[in-house]
Amino acid sequence: MTRLNLNALRVFSVVARHGNLQHAADELNVSRGAVSQRIRRLELDLGVVLLQRETRGVSLTPAGERCRAAIDNALGTLETALVDISGAMRVDHVTLHLGPSTAAKWLMPRMKAFSDRFPGITLRTEVHDRILSRNLGRNEIAIWPGKAADRNPTHRTQRLVDIRLVAVCSPDLMLPHTPMALDELVDLPLLQDAHRRWDALFGIMGQHAPRKVLNFDRAALALDAAMEGHGIAIAPTYMVERDICQKRLVEIWAHPDPTDDCLFVSWSGEHGGQRHLERIVDWIQSGFEDGAR
Amino acid sequence: MTRLNLNALRVFSVVARHGNLQHAADELNVSRGAVSQRIRRLELDLGVVLLQRETRGVSLTPAGERCRAAIDNALGTLETALVDISGAMRVDHVTLHLGPSTAAKWLMPRMKAFSDRFPGITLRTEVHDRILSRNLGRNEIAIWPGKAADRNPTHRTQRLVDIRLVAVCSPDLMLPHTPMALDELVDLPLLQDAHRRWDALFGIMGQHAPRKVLNFDRAALALDAAMEGHGIAIAPTYMVERDICQKRLVEIWAHPDPTDDCLFVSWSGEHGGQRHLERIVDWIQSGFEDGAR
DNA sequence: CCCAAGCCGATAGATTTTCTAAAGGCTCAG
DNA sequence: CTGAGCCTTTAGAAAATCTATCGGCTTGGG
Numbered sequence: 001m002t003r004l005n006l007n008a009l010r011v012f013s014v015v016a017r018h019g020n021l022q023h024a025a026d027e028l029n030v031s032r033g034a035v036s037q038r039i040r041r042l043e044l045d046l047g048v049v050l051l052q053r054e055t056r057g058v059s060l061t062p063a064g065e066r067c068r069a070a071i072d073n074a075l076g077t078l079e080t081a082l083v084d085i086s087g088a089m090r091v092d093h094v095t096l097h098l099g100p101s102t103a104a105k106w107l108m109p110r111m112k113a114f115s116d117r118f119p120g121i122t123l124r125t126e127v128h129d130r131i132l133s134r135n136l137g138r139n140e141i142a143i144w145p146g147k148a149a150d151r152n153p154t155h156r157t158q159r160l161v162d163i164r165l166v167a168v169c170s171p172d173l174m175l176p177h178t179p180m181a182l183d184e185l186v187d188l189p190l191l192q193d194a195h196r197r198w199d200a201l202f203g204i205m206g207q208h209a210p211r212k213v214l215n216f217d218r219a220a221l222a223l224d225a226a227m228e229g230h231g232i233a234i235a236p237t238y239m240v241e242r243d244i245c246q247k248r249l250v251e252i253w254a255h256p257d258p259t260d261d262c263l264f265v266s267w268s269g270e271h272g273g274q275r276h277l278e279r280i281v282d283w284i285q286s287g288f289e290d291g292a293r
Numbered sequence: 294m295t296r297l298n299l300n301a302l303r304v305f306s307v308v309a310r311h312g313n314l315q316h317a318a319d320e321l322n323v324s325r326g327a328v329s330q331r332i333r334r335l336e337l338d339l340g341v342v343l344l345q346r347e348t349r350g351v352s353l354t355p356a357g358e359r360c361r362a363a364i365d366n367a368l369g370t371l372e373t374a375l376v377d378i379s380g381a382m383r384v385d386h387v388t389l390h391l392g393p394s395t396a397a398k399w400l401m402p403r404m405k406a407f408s409d410r411f412p413g414i415t416l417r418t419e420v421h422d423r424i425l426s427r428n429l430g431r432n433e434i435a436i437w438p439g440k441a442a443d444r445n446p447t448h449r450t451q452r453l454v455d456i457r458l459v460a461v462c463s464p465d466l467m468l469p470h471t472p473m474a475l476d477e478l479v480d481l482p483l484l485q486d487a488h489r490r491w492d493a494l495f496g497i498m499g500q501h502a503p504r505k506v507l508n509f510d511r512a513a514l515a516l517d518a519a520m521e522g523h524g525i526a527i528a529p530t531y532m533v534e535r536d537i538c539q540k541r542l543v544e545i546w547a548h549p550d551p552t553d554d555c556l557f558v559s560w561s562g563e564h565g566g567q568r569h570l571e572r573i574v575d576w577i578q579s580g581f582e583d584g585a586r
Numbered sequence: 587c588c589c590a591a592g593c594c595g596a597t598a599g600a601t602t603t604t605c606t607a608a609a610g611g612c613t614c615a616g
Numbered sequence: 617c618t619g620a621g622c623c624t625t626t627a628g629a630a631a632a633t634c635t636a637t638c639g640g641c642t643t644g645g646g
Contacts, residue, residue, distance in 0.1 A: 006299035047431035070374030074367035081363030138340030
């Protein structure tokens with residue numbers, strides 16, 4: 001490749017700092033012959049002499065001084081940025097990718113429990129409206145709904161739970177009785193998210209359209225509206241579990257069958273040393289077990 | 294080597310700019326497989342995914358965006374500096390290394406002639422108190438005094454001239470007669486540089502010490518003092534030639550024998566395409582020929 | 587004056603990295 | 617359904633990098 005070898009520039013920077021090829025070689029874990037050759041090649045490529053060879057060690061020529069200043073500036077810029085970028089490289093930083101409603105309704109109520117369980121881990125969430133299509137990097141976990149496990153061979157995947165739907169509303173919402181039959185709900189104000197699950201249910205049953213359905217683009221928003229007495233929301237069980245426990249919502253109907261979808265968790269299988277991820281995955285799994293936590 | 298491959302970062306920068314591995318490969322003159330492998334290796338080394346593979350081309354992940362910004366900053370810093378440093382790489386920039394008095398007394402009077410002869414060449418002088426011990430880079434020429442030609446195999450060297458000494462003074466300096474014999478000078482105010490040539494001369498001849506010798510650390514300074522009537526300076530002929538022509542100095546004595554030293558010119562023989570340097574060397578050579586210019 | 591220490595440079599060959607060529611896969615538009 | 621336009625992977629070749637060894641120079645201490 002005819003362009004300047006940037007790796008050789010870094011070698012030069014280390015030599016410049018030490019003023020000594022042997023010490024630079026020690027730091028770089030290579031032989032002093034390797035360093036000598038590298039610098040020589042760099043000088044030929046640049047067409048300038050960078051080092052004044054002394055009897056003990058080397059000093060910089062004026063061109064060498066300028067080169068060193070530039071390299072150190074550039075490397076400083078890079079290192080600062082790469083530390084930020086590879087904050088994720090740190091074992092104690094973990095990124096969790098999940099849907100916005102799963103984040104709001106499943107994860108947020110559990111953040112304190114997570115922090116107590118993994119005090120040394122910094123959890124960073126990245127919220128996605130659709131399933132992440134790229135590979136997961138080191139220290140990345142994804143929770144995602146789907147019909148079948150991920151085919152990506154670089155990922156490890158576990159099924160968390162079948163997605164079951166329930167209808168919930170505020171305990172203050174005046175109803176004839178609870179629980180209720182599905183056909184009894186059709187005349188009540190209904191709330192649904194972008195999956196349009198009420199429409200799907202009533203469509204399947206061939207019943208006449210519900211009297212009134214309010215649409216939200218997020219399940220979490222529909223559930224918040226339900227808590228405020230605006231109607232009956234339909235959502236996966238794992239999203240309402242905590243609000244039910246806290247008596248902010250009551251379950252008034254449950255779909256007798258699970259949906260076609262499951263919730264899955266995936267993480268990268270490529271990068272070494274990820275036992276800590278598996279412990280986090282186990283914790284997530286346990287958070288989905290029926291009646292747990 | 295366990296540290297990050299900086300060359301791979303540059304590959305990534307090109308990919309990021311094109312948003313397309315094939316086009317990046319075209320620019321880098323490598324195959325698209327090579328680029329793909331490079332990026333893959335980089336992602337594994339960093340532990341983050343930098344590119345979102347689309348059906349046509351790639352886009353950057355958030356980490357990829359940050360990485361790209363950092364690399365482009367760093368590469369920008371480097372390129373700007375390396376253009377300056379390798380200004381000397383440009384065929385039209387030539388660096389001439391020489392002694393301070395040679396610069397002042399031989400080169401400066403000829404700068405206009407040089408510029409007229411080589412209008413497209415930018416001559417940069419670097420002045421050294423002692424012979425440059427490092428290798429010459431591309432587009433570097435050195436003029437230096439010595440007893441034998443340079444043994445450095447990477448250099449080409451030519452002998453310019455034998456160093457002959459003369460005594461000069463201001464035309465206004467009242468003297469019994471000119472020329473004068475050496476022993477007649479002993480009672481006159483003498484001026485010498487760091488070589489202490491008067492001391493050496495009189496020491497060799499076993500004569501009593503001169504009445505008064507003023508010492509300067511530069512031959513040029515001694516010559517300037519001579520021009521101002523402060524005494525008789527001793528210096529190599531090539532340093533006084535122009536001032537004699539301009540009648541600022543007169544030659545009142547010449548050493549019958551040359552010294553042991555010659556003046557040499559060297560330039561790098563390693564770098565290709567240096568015919569222009571040889572033309573400059575020829576011009577320098579012609580400037581030392583007896584009676585020339 | 588001699589010798590050891592502390593440096594750097596060069597070379598031949600081993601090892602690692604980089605690259606090529608070829609094959610395969612995916613999506614999308616016609 | 618097919619071709620175009622991308623990316624990925626693999627085996628092996630080519631190039632770069634490195635090691636080990638030898639050699640050279642300067643300097644300081646004995």
